[in-house]
Amino acid sequence: MKLSNNVMSMQFSPIRKFNGYAFDAKKKGKKVYHLNIGQPDISTPPAFLEAVKNFDETVLAYAESGGDTKLIEAVIQYFNRFGAKIETEDILITNGGSEALQMVFSCILDPGDQVMMAEPFYTNYHTFIAAAGGEIAPITTTAEEGYFYADPVKLEKAYTENCKAIAIVNPGNPTGCTLSEADIQVICDFAVKHDLWIVADEVYREFVYDGGKMNTFAKYPAIADRLIIVDSVSKRFSACGARVGFVLTKNKDMQDGLMKIAQGRLCCPTLEMLGAAALYELPGEYFNETRTEYEQRRDCVYRELMKIPGIVCQKPGGAFYIMAKLPVESTDDFLVWLLTEFDDGGETVMYAPAEGFYATPGLGKSEIRIAYILKQEDLVRAIELIRLGLEKYKAEGHR
């Protein structure tokens, strides 16, 4: 008895794999500032729980495989704001954006197939793509150039004959990169040229700063037949624990493929879909306050990071992550040291080491991802702890 090659080739989540060290640090009485996971501290709108509490049927029954009609309708109304015309059959509700991505790659990939994707990328793409027997064809980007990837030369360089899709996270996790209209056009043209599916992960759609425009690939009719949008309530409404997402596609074959998988797992939880429908019914103004808060946090984190000698870091335009290159050889080793050896007044800090965000071996070892999901005073202290930690780490002779 052995495990499948697919599962053997998967990795444990690099974001979660150091949790044991953090757990031990806390057991010893240390306070740990968590910058490692995209769990916002913003309150979930009360509308969610109110809708759940209003459920009054005596049997909590199976829902439709494609999702609750009320939620689908609310999602369609939400897309109207962006000028995208969506039909009921275009939407399939999923258990978070995660299940959406699992389903999509299962529909696209046969063993050996590849998905183009800018690296560093959200690390769980490794898992979703490997589960379908595929692999990532990385579009390599660097800290020095702000992780920009929408460049025809870079795209052509990364392309192989085995590529079936290009996956875009916009605004980006972990880089915070945002695409302009022109950037999107570059990607659309490239996908058409090579006959690729476009998997557009837009879960951070509202998190665009500096007056930048919110956008969606759903607005570009020329690629409508090859477009698969993945989305989620997790970040948009600070409702990560709801696990409600969706896939949006106008490609009929893809709709059929997704529905086969969806019917296999029967349906999503009824109560969570009721709650999510209430979230999508919130007015568009809901996002303004949250956006302002995150923009201020981004500015704060960036300002504090720039005080660290030797750091390489560009100010990102969206999402709520920032990547940084630290003057150490291994941010894995530095993190373990921070959690086990270091404290300043009983406090330490945790980030996500970035090696697991790369497909190309050897890249990302000196980089970290920070999720700026804490209030500003905590962010200031957390970045200070990285700075103080670095000073001590270097002084102890670590490299």
Added chain:
Amino acid sequence: MKLSNNVMSMQFSPIRKFNGYAFDAKKKGKKVYHLNIGQPDISTPPAFLEAVKNFDETVLAYAESGGDTKLIEAVIQYFNRFGAKIETEDILITNGGSEALQMVFSCILDPGDQVMMAEPFYTNYHTFIAAAGGEIAPITTTAEEGYFYADPVKLEKAYTENCKAIAIVNPGNPTGCTLSEADIQVICDFAVKHDLWIVADEVYREFVYDGGKMNTFAKYPAIADRLIIVDSVSKRFSACGARVGFVLTKNKDMQDGLMKIAQGRLCCPTLEMLGAAALYELPGEYFNETRTEYEQRRDCVYRELMKIPGIVCQKPGGAFYIMAKLPVESTDDFLVWLLTEFDDGGETVMYAPAEGFYATPGLGKSEIRIAYILKQEDLVRAIELIRLGLEKYKAEGHR
């Protein structure tokens, strides 16, 4: 752009694929008795929604990937009733039994690998196994012998070199077959002999009639290292819409493989896990009333079915399904006719045609699965509608 071979080889749910006909029939004012889906009409215990309503955190945050500690603890206590000693790390909470099965087969199967399974089987196994690139090696059983499969000769005949696992649903869906202690021993010995994983789907564990003993493969230490139990709250607590299940295994490699996939999809919904924990805390007596109700329904359905001339049907010992062979060439065609051409006083009936429950081409075309999830007077009427329909169908010259 095309879809993956895996998804192309999958089928739409044969249980759900006739829903459009039923929808149209209802739109025309017909009443449709649904015997086609295992959605119980028993009330979900109020403890579920009470626990959900008591949630009082301001942020609905990600849960642990392996599941909520309170729920895992409640599951462990529940297993104590069966004399099975389960540890925290043995349990991984999933989005229903469906996700549990997807994960398990993804951990076991490489393309071309096979899973032994009695046919007819719960049709979504097709989807779960195909999604992992595998296929079913069917242990063929028949209506005439009550769909019994725990026979060394039958098992050896179905075995191939590509088999990596044997999957058992006990009590059985769709057959209602239950395994005796001796039957379980036959399967355990066979799995050890051929070094197979045992995937034991025990979601109907409590639904055993005629004074039969509830059982679990978790009680057999000789196979502990090759055992993977899949379970769910859906049927046990009439909470299908909660989508809470779990995998139980003591095999450390399997635990690691499952956790990799679980971390990829982050976690299950927090609120549903709180509700499910409250369900598992219900006293063991909770099941007695439900069991009695279903046993009476089974007797009722069987009695009514036996009034149909030419039917082949054995009284099953568990779950809440009964398979029957009707004197028609195609139960698919007969069902479409029932929904589109037939009514008796404005009423008709829907069952699940059984062809999709078989892996061997050509089998099951004359068989149906009935879920006895309606109250007895409705069951009597529903079976009467099948009988009246059959008379008219034959009288019209259909075969």
